[in-house]
Amino acid sequence: MVTILEGRTLATQIKNKIKKEVIQLKENGVVPTICVIQVGEDPASTIYLRKKKEFAQSVGIKEISLRFSQEITQQELIDKIKELNADAAINAIMVQLPLPQQIDEQAIFETIAPQKDVDGFHPYNQGKLWQGDSQIMPATVRGILSLIDSYELDLVGKNTLIIGRSVIVGKPLASQLLARDATVTIAHSKTQDLSAITKKADIIVSDVGQANLITSKMLKQGVVLLDVGINRVNGRVVGDVAFEDCKVKASAITPVPGGIGPLTVASLMEQVVILTRIQKDDR
Amino acid sequence: MVTILEGRTLATQIKNKIKKEVIQLKENGVVPTICVIQVGEDPASTIYLRKKKEFAQSVGIKEISLRFSQEITQQELIDKIKELNADAAINAIMVQLPLPQQIDEQAIFETIAPQKDVDGFHPYNQGKLWQGDSQIMPATVRGILSLIDSYELDLVGKNTLIIGRSVIVGKPLASQLLARDATVTIAHSKTQDLSAITKKADIIVSDVGQANLITSKMLKQGVVLLDVGINRVNGRVVGDVAFEDCKVKASAITPVPGGIGPLTVASLMEQVVILTRIQKDDR
Numbered sequence: 001m002v003t004i005l006e007g008r009t010l011a012t013q014i015k016n017k018i019k020k021e022v023i024q025l026k027e028n029g030v031v032p033t034i035c036v037i038q039v040g041e042d043p044a045s046t047i048y049l050r051k052k053k054e055f056a057q058s059v060g061i062k063e064i065s066l067r068f069s070q071e072i073t074q075q076e077l078i079d080k081i082k083e084l085n086a087d088a089a090i091n092a093i094m095v096q097l098p099l100p101q102q103i104d105e106q107a108i109f110e111t112i113a114p115q116k117d118v119d120g121f122h123p124y125n126q127g128k129l130w131q132g133d134s135q136i137m138p139a140t141v142r143g144i145l146s147l148i149d150s151y152e153l154d155l156v157g158k159n160t161l162i163i164g165r166s167v168i169v170g171k172p173l174a175s176q177l178l179a180r181d182a183t184v185t186i187a188h189s190k191t192q193d194l195s196a197i198t199k200k201a202d203i204i205v206s207d208v209g210q211a212n213l214i215t216s217k218m219l220k221q222g223v224v225l226l227d228v229g230i231n232r233v234n235g236r237v238v239g240d241v242a243f244e245d246c247k248v249k250a251s252a253i254t255p256v257p258g259g260i261g262p263l264t265v266a267s268l269m270e271q272v273v274i275l276t277r278i279q280k281d282d283r
Numbered sequence: 284m285v286t287i288l289e290g291r292t293l294a295t296q297i298k299n300k301i302k303k304e305v306i307q308l309k310e311n312g313v314v315p316t317i318c319v320i321q322v323g324e325d326p327a328s329t330i331y332l333r334k335k336k337e338f339a340q341s342v343g344i345k346e347i348s349l350r351f352s353q354e355i356t357q358q359e360l361i362d363k364i365k366e367l368n369a370d371a372a373i374n375a376i377m378v379q380l381p382l383p384q385q386i387d388e389q390a391i392f393e394t395i396a397p398q399k400d401v402d403g404f405h406p407y408n409q410g411k412l413w414q415g416d417s418q419i420m421p422a423t424v425r426g427i428l429s430l431i432d433s434y435e436l437d438l439v440g441k442n443t444l445i446i447g448r449s450v451i452v453g454k455p456l457a458s459q460l461l462a463r464d465a466t467v468t469i470a471h472s473k474t475q476d477l478s479a480i481t482k483k484a485d486i487i488v489s490d491v492g493q494a495n496l497i498t499s500k501m502l503k504q505g506v507v508l509l510d511v512g513i514n515r516v517n518g519r520v521v522g523d524v525a526f527e528d529c530k531v532k533a534s535a536i537t538p539v540p541g542g543i544g545p546l547t548v549a550s551l552m553e554q555v556v557i558l559t560r561i562q563k564d565d566r
Contacts, residue, residue, distance in 0.1 A: 184469050
């Protein structure tokens with residue numbers, strides 16, 4: 001029997017846990033606060049930011065939205081972030097991607113103080129992930145780990161395949177699966193004969209953005225499938241995994257939607273609480 | 284025919300390149316300078332440090348040795364490193380491992396200013412490696428890449444297996460093989476059925492420290508073997524790969540000694556020149 005990995009259910013549990021933690025923090029006079037920066041008015045970003053705002057409000061996290069014009073210069077944005085770094089009332093800083101062309105994303109990642117880096121994109125935090133300190137990590141990575149923990153999926157010594165090598169998911173996730181003693185393979189668009197690799201995998205995480213990339217004939221019996229892909233096909237949202245086809249062969253599989261997706265916002269807000277605690281302990 | 288990957292020959296070429304670059308820097312009034320810190324008197328470290336000193340002298344790099352007593356406190360060592368960070372005449376700082384028990388290695392790695400971090404162990408620099416900036420990296424990783432480049436080994440889409448997950452070799456090397464479009468697998472002591480994985484690999488890098496770990500029956504025809512292991516067996520130095528047995532099956536193989544080993548010191552001194560240039564450009 002295949003287990004459907006219910007990210008939505010877990011997201012609700014995480015939400016309830018955050019609520020309790022926020023109450024505790026507030027009892028100690030601390031209001032966890034995230035500042036979200038949007039540049040321009042990308043409609044997809046606006047929808048996503050509204051979701052974050054609603055989630056923050058529902059758990060008692062204070063959310064401050066700053067919106068700048070599409071024409072802001074890199075230096076202006078950097079100066080604004082430096083102000084937020086210095087503001088003790090702000091625990092977490094998030095800059096919504098994509099940014100306009102005149103701004104170098106990497107320069108922005110590196111401007112956010114590492115201890116306020118809620119997205120976990122700062123090279124210092126990414127380096128720490130590879131050196132055994134897992135406090136600060138990208139939200140999607142935290143969500144995947146929470147799902148793995150929640151269903152007690154065994155990673156030790158397992159052949160784990162990550163398809164996709166982004167700084168946001170694939171690479172930092174590799175660090176964490178390795179830290180949990182999985183054997184980790186990172187595949188990507190240049191990989192030759194993906195199917196030969198998927199057939200050997202005990203656990204596959206796909207973050208490509210290509211519907212039907214993974215089909216059952218590429219899999220071994222009993223594989224665990226964690227699908228990060230979000231693709232729109234004929235008005236429906238689907239993942240990278242051909243769900244109906246693959247669920248027959250898998251021992252566990254995430255649905256799309258309702259798998260990793262709902263965990264991302266929940267995990268981001270969990271990270272706000274973690275950052276707040278780190279800063280409180282440092283005082 | 285198997286190609287023997289002659290690290291020693293390449294190390295001499297790198298040495299000559301460094302010499303020229305040091306002359307250029309000196310013509311511009313800059314003397315590339317490394318400060319090497321030893322704590323205590325570990326005999327193996329002393330031998331290794333003498334090698335570094337000799338290499339530095341032979342290429343015109345100024346080497347300053349500082350030796351502290353085994354009893355130095357962590358704070359004393361940190362204060363000393365901070366002095367060196369602030370000293371514009373020092374371009375590179377190296378702390379020889381191992382350190383005595385009272386000192387947390389990680390705290391020391393993080394004290395060295397990233398732009399003087401000649402070993403590339405600072406989390407900021409390790410994070411940068413995963414984000415596409417390959418200027419500063421551990422010496423062994425640089426040595427392996429130089430060997431790959433020198434022999435024009437093709438990595439794109441190849442199944443590359445790294446055995447060993449240290450912060451010094453395996454993990455940062457994974458970042459660089461991935462950046463060169465290899466499909467990368469990281470295996471380690473918890474990996475189940477290593478042999479099944481080695482058989483699929485086009486390129487294997489072993490950094491375990493176990494003689495005869497890799498034998499020919501674990502390999503596919505034409506594999507490239509890069510052996511970082513250094514093991515003493517009956518008074519002889521050997522690698523992780525059973526050389527005579529495996530060279531029949533491999534298309535290319537490093538000898539031990541004379542493969543990766545000689546490249547490490549050369550690559551460290553290459554890194555001193557790189558750091559010096561970065562600091563000079565920043566002025």
